Amino acid sequence: MASPHSIVAPVIETSRTVLRPHRLDDFDAYVAMWADPVVTRFIGGKPRTREESWMRFLRHAGLWSLLGYGFWAIEEKATGRFIGEAGFHDLKRDMTPSIEGIPETGWALVAGAHGHGLASEVVARVLAWGDEAFAAAKTVCIIDPENTGSLNVAAKCGYGEVLRTVYQGKPTILLERQP
Numbered sequence: 001m002a003s004p005h006s007i008v009a010p011v012i013e014t015s016r017t018v019l020r021p022h023r024l025d026d027f028d029a030y031v032a033m034w035a036d037p038v039v040t041r042f043i044g045g046k047p048r049t050r051e052e053s054w055m056r057f058l059r060h061a062g063l064w065s066l067l068g069y070g071f072w073a074i075e076e077k078a079t080g081r082f083i084g085e086a087g088f089h090d091l092k093r094d095m096t097p098s099i100e101g102i103p104e105t106g107w108a109l110v111a112g113a114h115g116h117g118l119a120s121e122v123v124a125r126v127l128a129w130g131d132e133a134f135a136a137a138k139t140v141c142i143i144d145p146e147n148t149g150s151l152n153v154a155a156k157c158g159y160g161e162v163l164r165t166v167y168q169g170k171p172t173i174l175l176e177r178q179p
Contacts, residue, residue: 007064009072009087014125016118019072019086022060026073029082029110030057038111042147045170063089069103069133074122076113084109086122088130088139095142095167099174103134105141107153119153127157131179140176142167 009021022030033039034048034056048056063070071087086107092100107123130139141159143150151173159175166172 007068008061009064009070010129012072012125012129013077014121016077017083017122018075018077019122019125020075021064022057022071022073022085026082027054027057030073030085033082033084033108033110036111038114039108042144042150043108059089060085063087069130071106072126074109074118082110083113083118084122086119086126088126093142093167095165095172097163097165097174099140099142103130103137103139105130105139105159105177107150114149119149120156123153123157127177127179134179136179138176138178140174142172142174145171145173 009019011018011020013019031050031053034053037047040047060071067090069088071085071089073082074084074086075081076083084107086105088103088105090101090104105123105126107119107126109119127139141154143154145164154175157177159177162174162176164171164173
């Protein structure tokens with residue numbers, strides 16, 4: 001993996017998407033996605049305000065520059081529109097067991113992109129990048145037990161349940177994947 005401090009997200013592709021760094025002109029679409037209760041139902045449980053979305057948006061550049069990895073904006077090739085984000089982070093989560101220091105995979109798509117296999121396609125590509133970047137180290141993800149869509153994506157991409165725990169007072173499944 002390249003050394004931190006100068007890293008921006010590389011551009012990678014799938015058959016239907018371009019994964020690229022977030023751009024300022026993505027912000028309004030980003031706000032709309034994170035204000036949608038369908039998107040946030042299992043990710044935080046409530047729609048985000050514009051201000052909350054801005055803080056989340058800013059962390060993307062910070063993750064890449066400090067850790068050498070982060071999240072990509074997902075652009076639909078056919079239309080050029082922002083349809084979500086996916087990647088890796090280390091959010092220093094206050095949970096047991098600790099996953100601090102282990103790249104955590106995450107993804108979110110606009111509601112209109114759900115149910116078309118895009119998440120599986122994107123996450124598989126992100127993980128292929130991660131397998132190289134992390135020198136074949138394990139990655140983790142946490143998913144709400146009721147989020148069957150994301151649990152299916154995780155299983156298709158090689159994640160297996162490690163245990164059930166609680167995060168921010170809510171049940172959570174911790175999954176891990178060895179490349």
